[in-house]
Amino acid sequence: MYEQFKSTAEGIGAEVHRFKTDTETLEFILTFLNEEGVADTPHSYAVWADGPFLTDKNKKVFLQRINGLKFDVTRQAAADSRIGISDMSWALVDTGSLVADQTAIEQRLVSTLPAVHIAIVPTNNILPGKAELFTHITPQQARYIAFISGPSRTADIERVLTIGVHGPKRLIIVFVDAYKGGAQ
Amino acid sequence: MKSDFKRSIHTALASATLSGALSKFSETYKVNRAKAYEGIDFESLRTTIAERKAYAASHLEELSASFTRNAEALGAKVYKTNDPEKVKEYILRVAKENNVKSVVKSKSMASEEIHLNHFLEKNGISTRETDLGEWIIQLAGQRPSHMVLPAIHMTKEEVADLFSKEVNERLTSDIPRLVEVARTELRSKFLAADMGISGANIAVAETGSVVLATNEGNARMVTTLPKIHIALVGIEKLVEKFEDVVPILTALPRSATGQLLTSYVSIITGPVPNTDGSMKDLHIILMDNRRTEMANDPKFKQAMQCIRCGSCLNVCPIFRVVGGHVFGSVYTGGIGTILTAWFEELQNSEDIQGLCIQCGNCKEVCPGKLDIPDMIMEIRRRLVTEKGQPLIQKAIFSVVNNRRLFHAMLRAASIGGKPLTKGRYIRHLPLFLSNMTDGRSLPAIAMVPFRDRFHKIKQPKGLREKAAFYAGCLIDFAYPEMGEALITVLNKAGIEVTFPDAQTCCGAPARYSGVYEVAEKNAIDNIKAMLKDDVDYVISACPTCTVALARDFIATFESVGQVEWMPKARELAQKTIDFATLVKKLVDEGRLTLTEKNALGKITYHDSCHLKRTLKVCDEPRELLKKVGYEITEMYECDMCCGMGGSYSIKLPEISAPILKRKLTNIKNTGASIVAMDCPGCIMQIKGGFDQDGTKVEVKHTVELLAEQLRE
Numbered sequence: 066m067y068e069q070f071k072s073t074a075e076g077i078g079a080e081v082h083r084f085k086t087d088t089e090t091l092e093f094i095l096t097f098l099n100e101e102g103v104a105d106t107p108h109s110y111a112v113w114a115d116g117p118f119l120t121d122k123n124k125k126v127f128l129q130r131i132n133g134l135k136f137d138v139t140r141q142a143a144a145d146s147r148i149g150i151s152d153m154s155w156a157l158v159d160t161g162s163l164v165a166d167q168t169a170i171e172q173r174l175v176s177t178l179p180a181v182h183i184a185i186v187p188t189n190n191i192l193p194g195k196a197e198l199f200t201h202i203t204p205q206q207a208r209y210i211a212f213i214s215g216p217s218r219t220a221d222i223e224r225v226l227t228i229g230v231h232g233p234k235r236l237i238i239v240f241v242d243a244y245k246g247g248a249q
Numbered sequence: 250m251k252s253d254f255k256r257s258i259h260t261a262l263a264s265a266t267l268s269g270a271l272s273k274f275s276e277t278y279k280v281n282r283a284k285a286y287e288g289i290d291f292e293s294l295r296t297t298i299a300e301r302k303a304y305a306a307s308h309l310e311e312l313s314a315s316f317t318r319n320a321e322a323l324g325a326k327v328y329k330t331n332d333p334e335k336v337k338e339y340i341l342r343v344a345k346e347n348n349v350k351s352v353v354k355s356k357s358m359a360s361e362e363i364h365l366n367h368f369l370e371k372n373g374i375s376t377r378e379t380d381l382g383e384w385i386i387q388l389a390g391q392r393p394s395h396m397v398l399p400a401i402h403m404t405k406e407e408v409a410d411l412f413s414k415e416v417n418e419r420l421t422s423d424i425p426r427l428v429e430v431a432r433t434e435l436r437s438k439f440l441a442a443d444m445g446i447s448g449a450n451i452a453v454a455e456t457g458s459v460v461l462a463t464n465e466g467n468a469r470m471v472t473t474l475p476k477i478h479i480a481l482v483g484i485e486k487l488v489e490k491f492e493d494v495v496p497i498l499t500a501l502p503r504s505a506t507g508q509l510l511t512s513y514v515s516i517i518t519g520p521v522p523n524t525d526g527s528m529k530d531l532h533i534i535l536m537d538n539r540r541t542e543m544a545n546d547p548k549f550k551q552a553m554q555c556i557r558c559g560s561c562l563n564v565c566p567i568f569r570v571v572g573g574h575v576f577g578s579v580y581t582g583g584i585g586t587i588l589t590a591w592f593e594e595l596q597n598s599e600d601i602q603g604l605c606i607q608c609g610n611c612k613e614v615c616p617g618k619l620d621i622p623d624m625i626m627e628i629r630r631r632l633v634t635e636k637g638q639p640l641i642q643k644a645i646f647s648v649v650n651n652r653r654l655f656h657a658m659l660r661a662a663s664i665g666g667k668p669l670t671k672g673r674y675i676r677h678l679p680l681f682l683s684n685m686t687d688g689r690s691l692p693a694i695a696m697v698p699f700r701d702r703f704h705k706i707k708q709p710k711g712l713r714e715k716a717a718f719y720a721g722c723l724i725d726f727a728y729p730e731m732g733e734a735l736i737t738v739l740n741k742a743g744i745e746v747t748f749p750d751a752q753t754c755c756g757a758p759a760r761y762s763g764v765y766e767v768a769e770k771n772a773i774d775n776i777k778a779m780l781k782d783d784v785d786y787v788i789s790a791c792p793t794c795t796v797a798l799a800r801d802f803i804a805t806f807e808s809v810g811q812v813e814w815m816p817k818a819r820e821l822a823q824k825t826i827d828f829a830t831l832v833k834k835l836v837d838e839g840r841l842t843l844t845e846k847n848a849l850g851k852i853t854y855h856d857s858c859h860l861k862r863t864l865k866v867c868d869e870p871r872e873l874l875k876k877v878g879y880e881i882t883e884m885y886e887c888d889m890c891c892g893m894g895g896s897y898s899i900k901l902p903e904i905s906a907p908i909l910k911r912k913l914t915n916i917k918n919t920g921a922s923i924v925a926m927d928c929p930g931c932i933m934q935i936k937g938g939f940d941q942d943g944t945k946v947e948v949k950h951t952v953e954l955l956a957e958q959l960r961e
Contacts, residue, residue, distance in 0.1 A: 073509070140474075140524035144440060160510040170522045173473045177466060195495045204456040204491060204518035208323070212514035217466040219428060220506070221382035221398065223405050224274050227428045230381055231435065232466025232513065 066158055066191045067240065073161035074238060077215035078228060083188065083240040087118070090241045091127075094183060097237070098131045098148060101181070105133040107145040111179075112138045114171040116152030118185045121245060138171035149175030149233070153184040153213065155201065156238070159194035162214040163238065166207035176213065182233040184213070187244035254575070254600040261571040262903055267402050271569040274401065278563045281507025282614070289503075291616075294496055299554050299618035301493045302485075305454075306544040306553035312454040312487045313535055320457030320533055323519025329484075331537035333363035340365065340446070340479055343532060344374055347477055349443040353435075355461070355468040356380040357448025358396055358557060359483045359536055361579045362592055365446070376446075377438045379467040381431050388415060394573030394581060397505045397559040402572050435467075445471035449482040450501060450557070452535075456491050458518040459533060462501060462511040469513055476523050477530040484540050485553045497556055500616035504558035543591045548627045552587050554617035559584075561611035561621055566890045567604050570907050576601050583611045583621040590628050595635065602628045603901065606894035607761060609862035629763025630808060638764055646767045652753035652774060659694060659726045688906040689898070689937035692727040699729035703748040706736055712745040716786040716831075717779055721794035722754055723929035731929060734956035735790050738832060741959050742841035744786075751778035755797035756805065758896050765809050772802040776817045779824075787821060790828040790952050792859035792866075792928045793895065798825040800863070827860065828952055829927055833869040836876065843955065845878035852879045852954075853921040855912070855935065856888035857928035870927050870951045877958040879925075884915045893934035909938045916946060923947045925954055 071081040084090045103111045110133045113119070124136055135142050143149065151172050153163035163184050167173045176182045192198050202210060217232030228234055261267055305312055317327040328339050344352070352374055354360065366387065369376040378387040382399035386392065388411045393399030400408070405422040412430050413420045420430060447468055451460035459480045461468040472478050488494070494516070502508040520529040544550045562568045562582035573581030578597065580588040583605060590598035605625045612620050638646070648655050699720050716739055724731045736746045756771030775798065779787050789795045802818040805811070835841040854871055861867045867888070871881055892898060892908030912935060916924045924946055926932060936948040 077509070077512075140440075144436075162510055162514075168521050170473070170524055173469060174524070177469050177473060195498060199492070199495065204453070204458045204516060208518045209521045210516035210518075211469070212510065214510045214512050214514075216512065218464045218512050219381045220464075221380070221385065221400055222403075222408050222424050222427060223270060224277075224398070224401065225405075225424050227425055230428050230432055230465040230467075231379065231439075231470060 067188060070156050070158045070161060070191050073158065074215065077161050078218070079161065079215045079236045079238050081238045081240070083242070085242045087122075087241060087243070087245045090185065090239055091122070093239065094150065095127060095130055097183070098134060101148060103131055103133045103148060108147060109133055110135055110142060110146040111148040111150065112143050112146045112175045113150040114138050114152075114169070114175040116172070116185075118152050118241075118244070138174055140174060143174035143178040146175075146179040148181040148183065149179035150183045150185070151175045153186050154190060155198055156186050156191045156240075157194050157198060158191060160214055162212045164198055164202065164210065164212050166202060166209065167211040168208040173209065173211070176211070177232055180229065180233060181235045181237065182213070183237045183239060185239050185241060188240040188242045189244065251600055254577070257575045257577065258571055258901070258903060261575050262907065264402070264572075267572040270401055271572055274398070275563055275569040278507060282503065282560070285503040285507045285509055289499070294500055295616045295618050297496045298500055298556065298616055301488055301496065302554035302556070302617055303551070305487050305489055306485070306550055308489070309484055309487065309541055309544055312489055313484060315454040316452055316457055316487060316535070318457075319455065320519065323457060324528065325457065325519055325531040325533055327533045327535065329535040329537070331539070331541070333536070333538050336363055336481065336534055336536050337365060337368045339534060341369070341372055343477065343479065344369070344444060347443065347530070349374060349477065351375040351377070351438065351442045352444045352446055353377050353379050353439050353442040353471050353475065354383075354445070355447045355463060355471040356383050356399075357446065357481050358579065359448050359481045360446065361393060362538065363536075365481070377435065377442075379435050379439065379471060380463070381428065381465060384431060384435065385411060388412075392574070392579060395559060395562055396557055396580060396585075402574065439470045439474050442475045444477040444479065445475040446479045446481060447471050449480050449486050451488055451494055451497055452482045452486045452533075453491050453494060454487055454489050456518055458491070458516050460494055460498070461515045461517070462498070462513070464512045466513050469515055472515060472517060474524070476525075476527065477532070479532040479534065481534045481536060484535050484537050485555065501556055501558050504560040504614065504616045539591050549587065549591065549624060551619050552584070552591070552624060554619055555584055556617050558616060560614045560616065561619075564610040564614050566608060566610065566892070566908050567606055567904060570904055571604070575604070583625065584619070586628065587621065587624050595628065595631060598628055599632055602632070604904070606890055606892070606897045608858040608890035608894070610890070613862060626761070626763065629761075630765050631763075633763040633765070638762065642762060642764070646759050646762075646764055650767050650770050652751070655754065659722070660698065688941055689909060689934060690940040691937055692933055694726055695729050697729065699725045699732040700748065700750060702729050702733065706733065708736065708740055708745055712740065712743050714744045714786070715747060715782070715784040716744050716788045717747045717749055717782060717784040719752055719755075719775070719779060719787055719789040719794055719798060720748070721789060721791040721929065723933060724790060727933065728929050728950070731790055731950050731952055734950070734952045735788070735828060737956040737959055738841070738952060739788070742832070742835040747782055747784060749778040749781055751781070753778070755794040757793050757797050757801065760797075760801055760805055761895055765805055768801070768805045769809050769811055772805055772818065773814050776802065776814060776821050779821055780817060784824070786826050786831060787824045788826055788828060788831055790927070790950060791930065792827060792857050792864060793930060795825060795827040796859045796863050798822065827864055827866060827927070829860070829870040829873065830864070830866055832873055832955065836873065843873060843876040843958070845876065846958070847878060848880070849878040850880065851882050851919070851921045852923040852925055853882050853884045853916055853919040854887060855884070855891065855916070855924055855926040855931060857926055857931045858890050860927050861888050870925065873955060874925055874951060877955060879954070882919045882921050884919045886911075886915055891931045891934045893930045895930060898934060905934075909934055913938050913942055913944070917944055921946070923949055923954070925949050925951050927951050
């Protein structure tokens with residue numbers, strides 16, 4: 066399932082990574098933020114929306130390592146961030162999509178406004194497609210069901226595919242095998 | 250046809266941009282669509298969609314009520330109206346009550362339909378389209394030319410000019426840079442906007458949800474950043490159950506752009522939190538604007554099954570030549586013609602309905618199973634019923650309606666046309682008729698029509714079966730040798746051919762012009778003629794005539810309420826068979842042996858619209874040609890219309906010509922010295938094209954190629 070998903074998602078421009086543990090995942094993300102030059106100045110922030118992955122983590126340690134990382138996701142903070150990080154609950158093999166309940170405003174802000182979106186997904190939550198997905202999530206439970214498939218794209222000028230018109234220019238998907246965050 | 254309509258066609262044809270972009274897109278679209286549907290049973294998928302959408306269309310009241318109840322229970326405000334003016338008033342009222350200064354919009358064809366932007370701007374509310382294509386056309390002050398690709402008609406240079414003015418900076422035509430400019434410009438608009446307006450791709454009654462699909466991410470911003478969200482939803486978007494979302498979301502992106510899914514899909518059910526912690530002020534407007542009326546019309550209710558993917562435009566041979574703007578309205582292409590006739594008025598579709606060449610491409614790919622060509626025919630019929638037909642056309646059909654006069658005139662034309670003919674072609678016609686021979690010569694009328702030759706043909710005695718040959722006007726009067734060839738082939742298989750003298754025009758020209766009473770009279774005359782003798786088959790070597798005899802007579806009778814002749818029409822339909830299908834059957838039964846005496850070399854085959862898409866015959870002629878020793882090299886777009894379309898090439902020669910040109914090029918590129926086909930109409934078009942083009946490619950009917958081998 067994972068290999069299939071990876072191939073479809075990469076086909077639509079997503080970057081796909083996979084780690085065994087939460088610790089390895091964290092190391093990858095924090096290193097990435099560092100390398101991308103996240104800093105405590107507007108347009109260089111990173112915003113991380115609260116979610117199951119963070120529940121058992123010590124956020125203070127991250128803040129010490131990365132200047133400009135924010136867990137308090139306001140509209141302004143998100144608008145001034147280069148990178149947004151959030152959980153996404155499911156991955157769909159047939160279309161290479163990620164899905165989550167994004168009713169909470171910070172979930173939408175971090176995955177909409179910054180140029181890069183890092184999405185953390187439990188490897189166990191890879192599903193074949195929409196039909197299976199809708200046995201897990203329905204409009205009765207979630208007011209804003211969001212599908213994200215690759216980065217923002219347009220082909221409105223001369224049919225030339227161009228990435229990153231309004232939403233993120235990069236979608237980085239990080240799968241965690243032994244996902245320890247709160248229950249999904 | 251109005252002269253400004255003709256003018257807009259000429260403008261479109263002159264624009265190399267347009268035809269360049271559209272041709273390129275239509276070619277890549279076909280490949281991408283096929284790839285996107287790999288592993289999916291398209292027939293079963295579209296059957297489900299058509300069934301679910303048809304159910305919704307016949308329960309609009311119920312579904313609107315249930316949608317309203319469910320969305321309101323969650324805190325949304327739902328407003329339903331038939332009147333576009335009331336939609337605008339409602340939006341303005343909400344805007345005024347909340348002191349809205351600026352609006353950001355994600356793509357909504359329903360808002361285009363009611364010219365909402367103009368209305369809001371006029372009332373002092375700054376309104377920005379945020380879909381890149383929509384923003385471009387908003388800046389250009391134009392209408393979308395395609396419902397999925399609104400700015401497909403514009404070049405990057407034109408976009409650079411527009412953006413340069415907007416940002417007061419001289420920009421180059423580098424596309425990524427232009428997209429970046431749009432990102433920056435519109436980002437500030439998103440963050441400042443007081444209200445977001447979106448459309449909806451689907452509205453789910455049982456949950457009160459609206460579903461939005463975009464690639465750019467603008468709908469996510471429009472529904473997230475401003476505190477007010479208004480979703481303007483045409484009621485054709487309603488479905489009963491949440492599970493109905495699955496087939497529609499499976500088909501929509503695949504059919505629209507050949508994508509597996511758009512980058513973003515949002516399913517919004519009730520108000521969600523705003524950035525300041527308050528709840529969204531969510532308004533959903535269910536707009537009818539004559540959709541209920543359309544759903545109640547037995548011929549047009551299927552138009553409610555449309556999911557607005559635009560695939561009918563993408564495969565249309567006419568659209569890729571003229572683009573969307575000649576349609577003159579918000580909705581373009583085949584579906585646009587139908588929606589214009591309803592959402593505006595029938596009258597407004599008078600010119601544009603004539604653009605449809607009835608090739609049937611759109612019907613094959615439609616994920617909602619709409620029969621667009623058939624609905625356009627119905628528009629024609631209603632226009633003629635309401636308004637009568639143009640005088641010249643009326644004069645022509647009064648002749649076609651009178652077999653003796655019609656045939657006498659065709660005979661006279663064979664002599665009268667003499668000064669214009671050169672060999673077997675008419676290369677130039679004088680005056681206003683001249684564009685009929687622009688890029689294509691017309692066949693000269695045969696000196697001796699088939700009906701006079703028939704009696705001199707000696708057929709073997711004691712053949713076991715009989716077939717009545719329905720020649721059709723072209724074989725009878727222009728290509729009688731095809732009729733002779735048909736007799737050679739059938740005689741070899743033990744079938745005697747009869748030629749009922751009283752047969753006349755099949756009525757297709759009248760029917761395709763919407764003049765059903767003439768088509769009806771033609772049908773009755775032909776039924777009488779073809780059923781006079783007891784025969785085993787009624788055979789035709791013209792797919793359009795075959796379709797007329799096998800299907801259209803019945804359909805015409807149904808439309809005009811002709812019941813008396815219906816049983817006979819069905820009897821005739823039962824017996825009617827096209828040449829290739831009958832001969833293939835005879836070969837399979839061992840009654841006719843086609844052997845390869847020697848390798849005959851490379852040929853290519855052109856699929857005629859009626860044969861391939863109405864009669865579903867495409868392998869049979871190829872197999873027969875291979876059996877006698879031809880090697881088939883397929884041309885690019887072998888089943889794309891040649892631009893003939895019966896009287897289409899006479900009414901709109903300027904559109905027919907570039908379509909023919911493409912076909913000629915595709916034939917030439919195979920390097921084959923012969924192109925075979927099964928329709929005398931296509932032969933007339935393609936043969937005439939090669940005559941003027943000067944290329945030596947033989948254009949032959951399958952019947953001729955088979956008879957040549959059987960005679961030797």
